[in-house]
Amino acid sequence: MRKKEPQISDLPIVLQDLVISFAYDEHKWVIKSELETLLEIKSWRLPFWFLDSMVWSWHYRRYVTSPLISYVPMKYCGHSYRVLFDLDVIHSFLLALDFRMKNVRCFGSRELWQTRILESWRCLDSLSSYYKMLLRSKTRVLRMNTPYEEMYVMGKPTKL
Numbered sequence: 001m002r003k004k005e006p007q008i009s010d011l012p013i014v015l016q017d018l019v020i021s022f023a024y025d026e027h028k029w030v031i032k033s034e035l036e037t038l039l040e041i042k043s044w045r046l047p048f049w050f051l052d053s054m055v056w057s058w059h060y061r062r063y064v065t066s067p068l069i070s071y072v073p074m075k076y077c078g079h080s081y082r083v084l085f086d087l088d089v090i091h092s093f094l095l096a097l098d099f100r101m102k103n104v105r106c107f108g109s110r111e112l113w114q115t116r117i118l119e120s121w122r123c124l125d126s127l128s129s130y131y132k133m134l135l136r137s138k139t140r141v142l143r144m145n146t147p148y149e150e151m152y153v154m155g156k157p158t159k160l
Contacts, residue, residue: 024073034074037081038067044125047132050090055083082121090117090127097134098143104134 008016020028054063059076066084067077077083094113099105107130108116116123134141 026073026075031073034067035071038071041081041084042068044128046124046128049093050085050124050128052084052086085121085124087117090124093131096142098141101139101141103137103139104141107133 008019011019017028020026020031024031051066051068053066053069055066055077056062057064057072057076058078064072064076067074068084074081091114094110097104097110099110107126113123113127113130117127
């Protein structure tokens with residue numbers, strides 16, 4: 001029978017704090033809180049284009065892999081979870097939506113969505129659900145002659 005690999009949680013609490021302090025130069029409760037938030041974001045199952053795969057680290061002065069992929073303490077990424085999301089792409093997606101259509105504006109206007117995003121990054125969970133609802137829509141949801149229309153029809157490649 002194969003033995004279970006040792007875990008940090010198998011150690012006494014004092015040693016756990018010592019190992020985490022040595023590895024991340026941070027307290028255990030901070031790391032635990034960050035991991036809980038990162039797991040919550042992962043549980044949202046956001047579309048891949050909502051997330052950045054690389055984030056800028058002022059500590060390392062270079063791009064590092066997103067903490068959602070490979071854990072890095074958030075203090076190295078600017079202390080903000082907002083940097084995990086590709087907000088430029090999300091805003092351009094909102095600009096491409098045709099809010100004159102009833103099924104597009106049923107959950108709010110473009111300005112309302114933009115305000116929600118600016119106020120809190122946590123609204124991206126509801127924006128993801130909204131996007132998934134629009135994917136199932138049988139009517140047109142994008143404005144005519146948008147770059148999204150040429151390359152994608154709501155996530156389905158057409159001209160590649």
